[in-house]
Amino acid sequence: MTSQEPAIEVRGLRKTYHRAFRKGGNEALRGMDLTVPEGSAFGLIGPNGAGKTTFIKSILGIVQPTEGSIRVLGGSPEDPRIRARIGYLPERLHLPGTWTAPAFLATVTRLKGLPVDPAGNLRLLERVGLSDAVGRRIGGYSKGMRQRLGLAAALVGTPSLLVLDEPTDGIDPMGRMEVRRILQDEVQRGTTLFLNSHLLAETERVCDRVAILAGGRVVREGRLEDLARGGVRWLVRFAPGANTEALVTAGFVRGVAEGQYVVEAEDPAALNGALDRARAAGALMVELRRDGTDLESVLMGTVEAAA
Amino acid sequence: MDNRGRRRLWLVVAAMLFVVAAVLMFTGQGEEPAMETPKVEFPRRMRAPERERAERRRTHVLPVQVDAGTQERARPRDPLLAALPRGEGKTAVVIEANALRHSPIGELLLDCLMRDGGKRLQELRNLSGVDPLQDLDRLVITDEGMMLSGNFGNAKFKELLGERVSMDYGEGARVYEPGDMTVTRPDGSTARGRSEAAVATWNNELLVIGKSPDEVKAVVDRVEGRGPDEPPAISEGSTYGEMYGVLSVDQLARLLPKEQAELADRIRRVAQNVELHVDASGDVAMVAEVRGANGDEVTDLGKTLGAALSMARIKAQAEGEKDLAQLLDFARVQPDGTSFKLEMAVPLDVIKQRLAFCKEERSAAEAAER
Amino acid sequence: MKPVLGIAGYVLREAMSRKFILAFMVGITLVLTVVALSLRIEVVDGALAASRLFGEEIRSSIRSVDVALRPVYQAAAFLVFYGGILFGIVACSDFAPSLMSPGRIEHLLALPIQRWHLLAGTFLGVMVLALGGTLYGTTGLVLIFGVKAGYWTAGPLIAGLLACVGFAAVYAVMLTAATLVRSAALCAASGFVFLVGGIIAGYRQQMTPFFEEGFGREAFRAVTLVLPRLSALAVAAGDIAASTPLEVRSLGLLLLGVLVFGFGALAVGFWRFEGKDY
Numbered sequence: 001m002t003s004q005e006p007a008i009e010v011r012g013l014r015k016t017y018h019r020a021f022r023k024g025g026n027e028a029l030r031g032m033d034l035t036v037p038e039g040s041a042f043g044l045i046g047p048n049g050a051g052k053t054t055f056i057k058s059i060l061g062i063v064q065p066t067e068g069s070i071r072v073l074g075g076s077p078e079d080p081r082i083r084a085r086i087g088y089l090p091e092r093l094h095l096p097g098t099w100t101a102p103a104f105l106a107t108v109t110r111l112k113g114l115p116v117d118p119a120g121n122l123r124l125l126e127r128v129g130l131s132d133a134v135g136r137r138i139g140g141y142s143k144g145m146r147q148r149l150g151l152a153a154a155l156v157g158t159p160s161l162l163v164l165d166e167p168t169d170g171i172d173p174m175g176r177m178e179v180r181r182i183l184q185d186e187v188q189r190g191t192t193l194f195l196n197s198h199l200l201a202e203t204e205r206v207c208d209r210v211a212i213l214a215g216g217r218v219v220r221e222g223r224l225e226d227l228a229r230g231g232v233r234w235l236v237r238f239a240p241g242a243n244t245e246a247l248v249t250a251g252f253v254r255g256v257a258e259g260q261y262v263v264e265a266e267d268p269a270a271l272n273g274a275l276d277r278a279r280a281a282g283a284l285m286v287e288l289r290r291d292g293t294d295l296e297s298v299l300m301g302t303v304e305a306a307a
Numbered sequence: 308m309d310n311r312g313r314r315r316l317w318l319v320v321a322a323m324l325f326v327v328a329a330v331l332m333f334t335g336q337g338e339e340p341a342m343e344t345p346k347v348e349f350p351r352r353m354r355a356p357e358r359e360r361a362e363r364r365r366t367h368v369l370p371v372q373v374d375a376g377t378q379e380r381a382r383p384r385d386p387l388l389a390a391l392p393r394g395e396g397k398t399a400v401v402i403e404a405n406a407l408r409h410s411p412i413g414e415l416l417l418d419c420l421m422r423d424g425g426k427r428l429q430e431l432r433n434l435s436g437v438d439p440l441q442d443l444d445r446l447v448i449t450d451e452g453m454m455l456s457g458n459f460g461n462a463k464f465k466e467l468l469g470e471r472v473s474m475d476y477g478e479g480a481r482v483y484e485p486g487d488m489t490v491t492r493p494d495g496s497t498a499r500g501r502s503e504a505a506v507a508t509w510n511n512e513l514l515v516i517g518k519s520p521d522e523v524k525a526v527v528d529r530v531e532g533r534g535p536d537e538p539p540a541i542s543e544g545s546t547y548g549e550m551y552g553v554l555s556v557d558q559l560a561r562l563l564p565k566e567q568a569e570l571a572d573r574i575r576r577v578a579q580n581v582e583l584h585v586d587a588s589g590d591v592a593m594v595a596e597v598r599g600a601n602g603d604e605v606t607d608l609g610k611t612l613g614a615a616l617s618m619a620r621i622k623a624q625a626e627g628e629k630d631l632a633q634l635l636d637f638a639r640v641q642p643d644g645t646s647f648k649l650e651m652a653v654p655l656d657v658i659k660q661r662l663a664f665c666k667e668e669r670s671a672a673e674a675a676e677r
Numbered sequence: 678m679k680p681v682l683g684i685a686g687y688v689l690r691e692a693m694s695r696k697f698i699l700a701f702m703v704g705i706t707l708v709l710t711v712v713a714l715s716l717r718i719e720v721v722d723g724a725l726a727a728s729r730l731f732g733e734e735i736r737s738s739i740r741s742v743d744v745a746l747r748p749v750y751q752a753a754a755f756l757v758f759y760g761g762i763l764f765g766i767v768a769c770s771d772f773a774p775s776l777m778s779p780g781r782i783e784h785l786l787a788l789p790i791q792r793w794h795l796l797a798g799t800f801l802g803v804m805v806l807a808l809g810g811t812l813y814g815t816t817g818l819v820l821i822f823g824v825k826a827g828y829w830t831a832g833p834l835i836a837g838l839l840a841c842v843g844f845a846a847v848y849a850v851m852l853t854a855a856t857l858v859r860s861a862a863l864c865a866a867s868g869f870v871f872l873v874g875g876i877i878a879g880y881r882q883q884m885t886p887f888f889e890e891g892f893g894r895e896a897f898r899a900v901t902l903v904l905p906r907l908s909a910l911a912v913a914a915g916d917i918a919a920s921t922p923l924e925v926r927s928l929g930l931l932l933l934g935v936l937v938f939g940f941g942a943l944a945v946g947f948w949r950f951e952g953k954d955y
Contacts, residue, residue, distance in 0.1 A: 078310060083788065083789040088783070088787040090784050093780050110683045113789055314952050320944045321941050324940050332878075332905070332931055333934075334927065335928065335932070335934050336879070337925060337927075610726040613740060616741070641738045641739075
């Protein structure tokens with residue numbers, strides 16, 4: 001999707017927490033620059049204490065920056081009109097235990113300045129998989145159900161920007177799939193998704209862009225496939241009984257595991273040529289994958305390098 | 308406006324609001340000390356000064372009685388209390404003239420008495436040799452007549468009553484029968500008159516005025532221990548307040564206006580005895596204790612009286628009579644089995660307002676004299 | 678104004694679900710019911726002739742019903758004033774800290790409302806709660822004595838409203854304290870301190886001579902000049918409830934002053950809250 005103005009644009013963002021009766025302060029963000037294109041699914045990853053939560057709070061106006069500029073959806077996050085277009089799910093959302101989900105959503109709707117739409121809110125609850133728990137008090141919800149309700153609250157008013165802090169925390173695998181589907185639907189609808197999750201696999205599956213935050217700075221940022229690209233090496237596994245010599249002659253190098261080989265190919269044509277040669281030698285391919293790095297390896301590598 | 312500017316604005320607003328609040332509260336509450344709410348002290352029991360006063364008045368020691376070989380020294384008694392009528396249903400009201408004279412209400416009454424600049428009072432002093440403001444201690448009104456106690460050492464009884472038939476009686480009394488009186492005016496002229504009252508003086512302490520010589524003699528007998536054994540109408544324990552005494556039920560009923568005839572009848576029927584105490588040391592407060600034989604009937608009578616007072620108060624409020632309504636604010640009936648106490652008060656301010664003209668006239672008269 | 682009302686509704690809804698508040702309402706109802714059912718009053722020509730509680734005769738004087746009920750209404754006014762403020766301090770001490778708890782405050786601050794809306798809404802919600810409780814109790818009292826004694830007066834209701842204004846000043850301070858430190862205990866402590874301070878401020882004239890002339894006396898006068906004069910308001914509430922003359926020079930100005938103090942305290946809270954990170 002082309003974008004005229006980024007959904008989030010942060011320049012030179014610094015945040016120092018000062019404590020009373022203490023000199024200096026704790027620098028959470030140290031001159032952070034980041035641009036989140038409109039309509040993208042953006043993941044923010046980084047180790048604990050990197051400043052991820054401070055950053056999210058900064059772009060929502062919950063934390064006031066010490067220095068730098070923040071523009072969200074073309075305006076300041078201090079402007080309620082801008083915040084009206086943001087859906088936010090905090091990391092540990094505290095929900096009123098004695099309320100029911102529809103009552104909570106009605107209050108959120110009202111506070112968002114929207115007309116209360118009970119039917120719309122019920123549809124939202126159905127969408128996050130809480131239709132069976134509509135009449136129950138929130139206090140009786142499981143952690144996963146609370147997260148779903150938090151997601152529903154974030155989705156109230158079909159926001160242009162969704163800022164989700166650990167949205168699948170506590171949700172079971174089936175639920176995660178559902179949540180992922182909802183988020184993908186939202187992105188498809190044109191919503192910008194800004195995701196902070198410890199579950200890197202989740203980020204990998206949902207986001208198309210990722211930024212790695214370490215020590216209060218963005219140390220790496222870009223398209224996920226670019227960050228995770230492993231180069232020209234491919235891992236191939238052949239069925240037992242393949243002729244090793246013929247495969248080595250065809251350009252394959254024997255790998256660590258039984259039947260596993262590595263081949264280097266610059267492009268798809270070279271890869272298929274090598275595979276044709278192997279097949280001609282009677283080898284039957286059972287698995288093929290790029291010998292790349294996953295997000296975890298990227299994160300570890302980047303953070304270690306930054307340190 | 309950015310966040311910093313907004314914060315500065317809130318701080319300025321806060322400071323301004325605190326200043327405005329301080330001014331408003333300062334003006335609203337006022338800095339002058341709060342006015343004491345009128346508090347009326349009702350005479351419900353003897354207080355220490357009254358106990359001491361009663362003690363001081365026990366001056367008369369009866370002669371030693373010799374009975375069956377035992378010699379018992381009698382306790383000194385208050386001659387005035389001893390002089391009071393004996394038995395149920397008698398009326399005796401004591402006015403503590405000396406205490407009243409030194410009370411706020413006494414000051415006001417004195418203004419009224421001296422409206423002519425004190426001429427008449429002076430005339431009375433000259434004629435009788437008695438200064439009512441100095442020599443008079445108590446004044447008693449009974450069914451039988453009147454008694455005055457105090458220091459009558461300078462009294463000109465002989466000059467005033469010398470023409471009457473008189474005799475010594477008992478140990479220290481002189482009884483004057485009804486008869487003519489000659490009064491010598493300050494200018495030397497004389498005026499003659501006749502009084503049907505019998506008078507007795509006792510040790511220059513008591514002056515008894517009665518209908519007949521026998522009645523005043525009976526009073527002297529009671530003072531000197533020759534009277535009946537029944538206790539006096541007012542016991543020493545009841546001598547509190549600036550005015551106190553017992554009223555016969557009939558007397559009380561007669562005090563009620565004609566439109567309260569039904570209530571008067573009920574009082575006659577139900578009540579047996581009414582004890583009255585008036586305190587004038589501050590506001591004028593009155594306590595009347597009404598006793599009867601039948602508890603239920605007495606309680607009902609109390610309720611009726613309470614209701615009558617309440618109605619009077621409502622009427623006063625409706626008719627805009629603030630003073631009267633304020634007066635009746637303090638009115639209440641306190642039932643207690645076969646008796647009840649009726650309490651009423653007149654705030655001093657109300658009396659001051661009513662008697663303000665006396666002070667003005669006295670000042671004017673005194674100024675004119677100067 | 679809509680967001681303020683929205684937050685007030687949020688706070689009210691939260692409050693109504695609290696057992697503490699519900700128990701209080703049930704308690705008031707029970708007391709009123711017990712009084713209504715057990716109190717027998719005999720009125721003769723506008724005089725309170727006899728009264729019985731649980732069948733036992735109360736030894737009291739026979740006097741005009743309004744005069745007889747004065748101490749009752751006066752005691753009720755003081756109970757509502759001081760008891761109500763004390764209960765309010767305890768019961769409402771954790772509303773603001775709970776609203777500012779992690780996981781909730783971020784959610785609220787991310788909503789399209791101004792920060793001061795949040796505080797003002799909390800204040801309004803608590804005030805509505807206080808007003809509701811007070812009016813419920815005092816109206817019940819007025820109804821009971823009105824029906825039983827035939828004496829109708831709005832005095833206790835007005836006294837209740839004065840108590841609410843007093844509580845408004847105290848709660849504004851508590852709310853501001855919550856923006857400084859998110860602690861229900863400190864919030865309640867600040868309320869207690871200002872309640873005591875407010876009682877002292879009301880008697881500043883009588884208490885000033887206890888301080889030695891000089892700095893001490895002037896400092897006392899300066900501090901108590903600003904503090905809300907709660908005891909003066911309580912005395913006025915008692916006077917109004919009992920329909921006796923007021924001792925203060927102008928109740929309107931005093932009332933406004935206490936209310937404006939509350940708004941001043943609230944403005945300090947807004948200042949602090951606007952600059953606070955959560």
